[in-house]
Amino acid sequence: MRLGPGDAVAAFNGHDGEWLGRIEAQEKRGATLRMERRLAPQPEESDLWLLFAPLKRGPGDLLVTKAVELGASALMPVMTARTSASRVRRERMRALAIEASEQCGRCDVPETREPVRLPELLDCWPGDRRLMFCDESGHGLPIADYLIEVRTDKIEMPRAVLIGPEGGFNEEERAMLRGQPFVVPVDLGPRLLRAETAAIAALVCWQAVIGDWRRADTAPVAATAARA
Amino acid sequence: MRLGPGDAVAAFNGHDGEWLGRIEAQEKRGATLRMERRLAPQPEESDLWLLFAPLKRGPGDLLVTKAVELGASALMPVMTARTSASRVRRERMRALAIEASEQCGRCDVPETREPVRLPELLDCWPGDRRLMFCDESGHGLPIADYLIEVRTDKIEMPRAVLIGPEGGFNEEERAMLRGQPFVVPVDLGPRLLRAETAAIAALVCWQAVIGDWRRADTAPVAATAARA
Numbered sequence: 372m373r374l375g376p377g378d379a380v381a382a383f384n385g386h387d388g389e390w391l392g393r394i395e396a397q398e399k400r401g402a403t404l405r406m407e408r409r410l411a412p413q414p415e416e417s418d419l420w421l422l423f424a425p426l427k428r429g430p431g432d433l434l435v436t437k438a439v440e441l442g443a444s445a446l447m448p449v450m451t452a453r454t455s456a457s458r459v460r461r462e463r464m465r466a467l468a469i470e471a472s473e474q475c476g477r478c479d480v481p482e483t484r485e486p487v488r489l490p491e492l493l494d495c496w497p498g499d500r501r502l503m504f505c506d507e508s509g510h511g512l513p514i515a516d517y518l519i520e521v522r523t524d525k526i527e528m529p530r531a532v533l534i535g536p537e538g539g540f541n542e543e544e545r546a547m548l549r550g551q552p553f554v555v556p557v558d559l560g561p562r563l564l565r566a567e568t569a570a571i572a573a574l575v576c577w578q579a580v581i582g583d584w585r586r587a588d589t590a591p592v593a594a595t596a597a598r599a
Numbered sequence: 600m601r602l603g604p605g606d607a608v609a610a611f612n613g614h615d616g617e618w619l620g621r622i623e624a625q626e627k628r629g630a631t632l633r634m635e636r637r638l639a640p641q642p643e644e645s646d647l648w649l650l651f652a653p654l655k656r657g658p659g660d661l662l663v664t665k666a667v668e669l670g671a672s673a674l675m676p677v678m679t680a681r682t683s684a685s686r687v688r689r690e691r692m693r694a695l696a697i698e699a700s701e702q703c704g705r706c707d708v709p710e711t712r713e714p715v716r717l718p719e720l721l722d723c724w725p726g727d728r729r730l731m732f733c734d735e736s737g738h739g740l741p742i743a744d745y746l747i748e749v750r751t752d753k754i755e756m757p758r759a760v761l762i763g764p765e766g767g768f769n770e771e772e773r774a775m776l777r778g779q780p781f782v783v784p785v786d787l788g789p790r791l792l793r794a795e796t797a798a799i800a801a802l803v804c805w806q807a808v809i810g811d812w813r814r815a816d817t818a819p820v821a822a823t824a825a826r827a
Contacts, residue, residue: 437799565668576803
């Protein structure tokens with residue numbers, strides 16, 4: 372930080388909107404701020420979880436950064452049979468998520484969860500949340516077709532996106548996923564997408580078709596009221 | 600290349616599909632291949648140009664790689680008032696596009712064009728191609744809303760996407776764009792997207808809603824026939 376006492380900063384805590392603060396005192400790894408006034412109310416953020424098999428450093432960092440930029444509300448690493456990354460550096464993921472939130476002007480930081488194995492994830496799944504499983508087998512519903520249907524039928528429901536590892540899910544995992552009542556297999560077209568591209572693509576489709584990129588009059592009532 | 604004479608490779612030229620070839624002779628910067636048989640016919644590729652203000656190296660490389668993966672048919676750098684990159688390394692762009700095409704299993708390489716200034720681009724524009732201009736002013740049509748309309752009305756027309764520089768288009772450029780009969784200003788939601796994210800998002804929306812990610816029965820007749 373190149374700022375010193377008396378300098379102004381914009382601050383957020385994920386609940387109370389964006390604030391104008393001033394640095395009162397600086398410490399080695401932080402500073403004490405005095406809040407002067409609220410610059411903007413807390414925006415209504417999207418409720419969309421991104422579940423992904425951890426990737427190598429470069430693509431993994433890209434996935435986290437872009438997911439924040441595209442409004443994901445939670446980042447959840449899932450260990451699958453073909454996951455190549457042996458561990459998840461959660462501190463790094465959290466630091467990246469904070470940096471990306473600042474960069475894109477979000478007033479919150481998505482939750483970054485502990486990694487969980489796929490079977491446990493499905494066992495503890497909140498049944499009222501739809502899980503869009505990006506299925507590379509070609510048997511899923513085309514993603515926009517599915518989302519346009521949801522939009523047309525005005526089906527309000529929290530959602531999540533699941534992206535497999537570079538090598539894909541294995542047969543057993545695919546069957547396990549397809550057996551869940553809350554799972555919708557979706558398809559991302561005929562090209563071989565890298566895992567991070569697939570994650571970005573699924574988030575974009577969600578935001579564009581049923582998220583906050585659409586026209587206000589097609590948005591859910593609650594969100595419209597919050598923005599008014 | 601770690602391969603030697605007699606080894607098999609998959610080859611494509613953008614017209615004749617994917618071929619199984621064998622290395623006959625190796626030279627310093629290449630090899631002579633003998634084609635044995637066709638592995639797959641040339642797939643019908645998308646007709647979508649991506650026009651973008653050149654970016655710095657990292658985000659610029661990402662934009663090119665992902666645009667190839669998402670099926671862009673031409674990559675066209677456009678110089679705008681606020682473009683920060685002073686030159687375009689076209690050879691590098693071409694090399695990246697070839698590498699990305701191989702990686703994602705495309706049987707063609709998108710065209711990589713010489714940079715052109717925005718006014719000249721608009722002067723020479725082929726009037727039958729719609730230009731979706733990603734407008735950060737908030738006055739564009741939400742991108743999915745526009746594309747769903749196009750899909751519902753079955754409006755067949757070649758298209759292009761235009762993304763501005765990090766600093767956005769200036770007022771004069773925006774007015775110039777809005778004055779063209781072939782320009783449709785579209786909106787990419789309330790978050791501040793980086794230029795490369797905006798490019799990826801626009802390509803994803805296009806492919807998902809009216810491109811080849813949708814269900815075959817909603818695809819244009821010609822494309823469906825080609826895949827059958």
